[in-house]
Amino acid sequence: MTRPRVALCLTVLNEADNLDALFASVAAQTRAPDEIVVVDGGSTDDTAVVIGRWQARGLPITFRVSAGANISAGRNQAIAAATAPVVAVTDAGVRLDPSWLAALAAPFAGSDPPEVVAGFFRSDPRTAFEAALGATTLPNVEEIRPERFYPSSRSVAFTRRAWERAGGYPEWLDYCEDLLFDFALEDAGCRRAWAPEAIVYFRPRSSPGAFFRQYYRYARGDGKADLWRKRHAVRYGTYVGLPLGLLIARRRPWLFGPLALTAAAYVRRPYARLVPTLAELSLTDRIVALAWVPAIRVIGDVAKMSGYPVGLAWRLRHGSEIPPGHPRR
Secondary structure (H helix, E strand, C coil), X not given: CCCCCEEEEEEECCCCCCHXXXXXXXXXXXXXXXXXXXXXXXXXXXXHHHHHHHHHCCCCEEEEECCCCCHHHHHHHHHHHCCCCEEEECCCCEEECCCHHHHHHHHHHCCCCCCEEEEEEEECCCCHHHHHHHHHHCCCHHHCCHHHCCCCCCCEEEEHHHHHHHCCCCCCCCCCHHHHHHHHHHHCCCCEEEEEEEEEEECCCCCHHHHHHHHHHHHHHHHHHCCXXXXXXXXXXXXXXXXXXXXXXXXXXXXXXXXXXXXXXXXXXXXHHHHHHHHHCCHHHHHHHHHHHHHXXXXXXXXXXXXXXXXXXXHHHHHHHCCXXXXXX
C-alpha cells in the first residue's frame, strides 16, 4: 500500500507564547505532514504573527480565523479544510517527539490499515509542583491497556472517512469533546491501533488554581455529556464516608489502620510514577514534589465534585439540544 498523505490539524486561541515550540517540533519531524491546517478561534494576541513566521519558513500551513469557534468547531473546520485522506490532530501548548507523525502514520500504510491510531503523551514539567501534578494525573505507558484506551486529541490520527462516520467532534460540548468523539468513533465501528511511540510532551498546569479550574471544567463536561456516573458517585461517597469513618474510629481505634491503608492506596500510584523522576530534582524540590501529591489528589477531587453538578444542571436545562449518543456510565 502506498504511503497516504497526512494533514496535521489543530485549533488555537491566544497561543502566541507557545506556538514556536510546537512548530519547531513539527519542522523537526522525521515524517513531515503533507499539509497543516490551523483554525484560530479569534485570538487577540500575536498568534497570527507567529504562524505567519512559520509559513515564511516553509511550513505548509493553511491559516483560517473563525472567531468564536470552540475547540470542537475549530477542529472540525480544520479537518474539513484539509485535503489529505488521513488526519493527525494535536493541540497548541505541546511539543512533538521527532518520530511522532511517522509513528502515527505508519499503520495507515499497512496491508490492513486501521481507521484510528492512538498516540500517547507525557508530562513536560518545569517545577516541583508540575512534576507532582504530572505524576498524579497522567498514566505511564506501561499502565495502558490499548483495547480500553481512548486517545487524547493531543495525539491521535484517523481517516477522513472515520471522522465523517463519527459525525465530527461534538460542537455543543466545550470540554471532554475528544472523549465523546472517541466514543462516536467506537460506536461507528472504527478499528483502532495503538502507537505508544507517537509521543507528545505537554506542560502540566503551573499552579493549584489553574489545576483546579482545569479539572472543574473537565468534570463539568462530564456532567454535560452524562459521563462516568458511577465514578463520580463513588467519589462523593468516599468524601462523605471518610469523616464518618474517622468519627467511628475515635471509638474503635482499630479502624484507623484500614483508613490509613486506604489513604496510602489512594496515593500509591502517583508516588510510584514520581519516584523515578526525583533524581532530576534538587533535594528541596524532591521534598516539595512528594508533599504536593496528596494535596493534588484532594484539589482534583474537590474540583471534580464542584464541576460535575454544574454540568448536570446544564444538561437538564439543555437536554433537548443535545444530539443522541451512547454515553459511558
